[in-house]
Amino acid sequence: MTDPAADRAARPAPGTPGPPAAGADPGRPRVHMTVEHAREQYLPGGGPGAHEVHVPVRIRVEGLEAAAPRRPPQRSEVVIIDCSGSMAHPTPRKIAAARKAAAAAIAGLPDGIHFALVAGTDTARLAYPTRERLGNPAEPATIAATRASREEGSRTARTLEAHGGTRISAWLSLARRLLTARPDAPFRHALLLTDGRDEHGRADELERVLDACAGEFTCDALGIGEDWDAAQLQRIADRLHGRAEAVVEDGAEEFERRLTGLFHTLLGASTRRTLPRLTLGVRTAPYLSVTLFRQVYPTVLDLTDTAVGEGDRTLFPTGAWGDGTRWYELRMRVDPGHPDHPGDREPHAARIASVRLEARDTGDVVLPGEEHVTVRWAGRESSPTDLGTAGWHFARQDELREACRAGAAALYRGGTAEAERELGRAVRLAYELGDETRLAQLRDLVAVEQAARGEVRIRDDITPGRVQALIVFSGHTSSPPGGDGGDGGPPPSGGRPLRCARCTEQVRPGRFCENCGYPLQARSGTPGTGGR
Numbered sequence: 001m002t003d004p005a006a007d008r009a010a011r012p013a014p015g016t017p018g019p020p021a022a023g024a025d026p027g028r029p030r031v032h033m034t035v036e037h038a039r040e041q042y043l044p045g046g047g048p049g050a051h052e053v054h055v056p057v058r059i060r061v062e063g064l065e066a067a068a069p070r071r072p073p074q075r076s077e078v079v080i081i082d083c084s085g086s087m088a089h090p091t092p093r094k095i096a097a098a099r100k101a102a103a104a105a106i107a108g109l110p111d112g113i114h115f116a117l118v119a120g121t122d123t124a125r126l127a128y129p130t131r132e133r134l135g136n137p138a139e140p141a142t143i144a145a146t147r148a149s150r151e152e153g154s155r156t157a158r159t160l161e162a163h164g165g166t167r168i169s170a171w172l173s174l175a176r177r178l179l180t181a182r183p184d185a186p187f188r189h190a191l192l193l194t195d196g197r198d199e200h201g202r203a204d205e206l207e208r209v210l211d212a213c214a215g216e217f218t219c220d221a222l223g224i225g226e227d228w229d230a231a232q233l234q235r236i237a238d239r240l241h242g243r244a245e246a247v248v249e250d251g252a253e254e255f256e257r258r259l260t261g262l263f264h265t266l267l268g269a270s271t272r273r274t275l276p277r278l279t280l281g282v283r284t285a286p287y288l289s290v291t292l293f294r295q296v297y298p299t300v301l302d303l304t305d306t307a308v309g310e311g312d313r314t315l316f317p318t319g320a321w322g323d324g325t326r327w328y329e330l331r332m333r334v335d336p337g338h339p340d341h342p343g344d345r346e347p348h349a350a351r352i353a354s355v356r357l358e359a360r361d362t363g364d365v366v367l368p369g370e371e372h373v374t375v376r377w378a379g380r381e382s383s384p385t386d387l388g389t390a391g392w393h394f395a396r397q398d399e400l401r402e403a404c405r406a407g408a409a410a411l412y413r414g415g416t417a418e419a420e421r422e423l424g425r426a427v428r429l430a431y432e433l434g435d436e437t438r439l440a441q442l443r444d445l446v447a448v449e450q451a452a453r454g455e456v457r458i459r460d461d462i463t464p465g466r467v468q469a470l471i472v473f474s475g476h477t478s479s480p481p482g483g484d485g486g487d488g489g490p491p492p493s494g495g496r497p498l499r500c501a502r503c504t505e506q507v508r509p510g511r512f513c514e515n516c517g518y519p520l521q522a523r524s525g526t527p528g529t530g531g532r
Helices: 004-009 093-107 147-157 168-180 205-213 230-239 252-271 388-413 416-433 436-442 464-473
Strands: 030-035 039-042 051-062 075-082 114-120 124-128 187-194 218-224 244-247 279-284 288-297 308-310 313-317 324-334 348-358 371-378 446-450 455-458
Touching (some): 030 348, 030 371, 051 288, 051 348, 075 093, 093 252, 114 147, 114 168, 124 168, 168 187, 168 205, 187 252, 218 252, 218 464, 230 244, 230 464, 279 288, 279 324, 288 388, 324 388, 388 436, 416 436, 416 446, 416 455, 436 446
Parallel strands (some): 039 371, 075 114, 187 218, 218 244
Antiparallel strands (some): 030 051, 051 324, 114 124, 279 313, 348 371
16 A cells, blocks of 8 residues: 655655665665566567566565654544444444544554544534644644543544535545645545445546545545445545455444454554655666556555656655565566567567665665566467466456456346356355455355355345445455465466366466366376376
């Protein structure tokens, strides 16, 4: 999840040398970067079409939480609570849970962080701090977290009332005024909760507001209830480089517990980020151009439009960081008509790009050195393009996300057969990937009869909120085999297609054949091991 405000404030100056390479002073916080080489790729030979090379990049930061910064960074947090009338309909459960979650989140803010609480209806109201508390300033403002201000803010959150309509654009506009009032704060973040959709502004107003907010702060957006709009919520989170989440109502106590826990998780993640910005600089061969840069783990986030050109390099901000791992995908397109294009030669290896992490104001953080991207260009008669371990994994994640969203769309249209087909495909993919979290989410909508084959039937007790939640959750991904770092070694045949021992089809690597469900990773020498 990126932080554009921090990105802009910490953009490295042209020609700024990078910090020492990792390896010295093992006690210092450090950043690790792994580039999975593109392996074998087809080389187009001058035809009208172009070919894309997919390069997974893993970035891992460790040691930040153990290393206290010399001076705590300045931060601003705004909590936005939907207080429209629907939050108390048909019962007051939603507004009661929101009050409790907001109060607990404010009570847990560290000293010194500036914060504010916004109550959203068809207008936006600064619920805390009050103008009187701030000395009646000309503009609304945040307040520093102290024992007294946290107690007052939490008490205010517990008194929020539900009435009026929903105008999310106005809520975000007020959040922008509050957060940009402290332009020296490199970390600026909002957490928005709603049970509805933007209904009281003009059709283009929300997009206009998102354009104004983009680059000023990040925003995590959270949906509850039955009538919110997953596409709109995801649009807000994507545009403001945040995370979209949902909490399904399962009994009052469990609902309150989950909502409070999610508030704690999202605000905690924001306040633990102490590295303002990491930028990935990409330099390509003359016959290649970058067509896509996106985060693919832990959530999918397209960052292509954040690119900044600098000489022969393209810079992509990855946002503010705490300890953790993220995966990115870099796509580069081959121009077969370029004069430097190597042509339709025999298979050969080539260095096609280099990537380097850069930052400013990193303190004691050690950054890695430059990584080169190599590829083995293959002729047209060679084996299929080899995406590698991580490449195959995230390609399957894309299919899983597409199946979830297609199944949800079919449910809204009333297409039961289509929904069962798409959600069955999602179940099969989640099963092959070993994604138990996604399987549990899918079971909210389908009864699974045979996971390996994707045989499911639509449940009778589906609610709109569960369908919307699946759409949002489809943007969350799992890491490649080997856990968070993805270091579990390559899948069978190093990520190459395998031949299933039962149906004899060539399929992508995984736990099971995607064609017939037969195990692909049996013990060596037994059926199911697979072959090219």
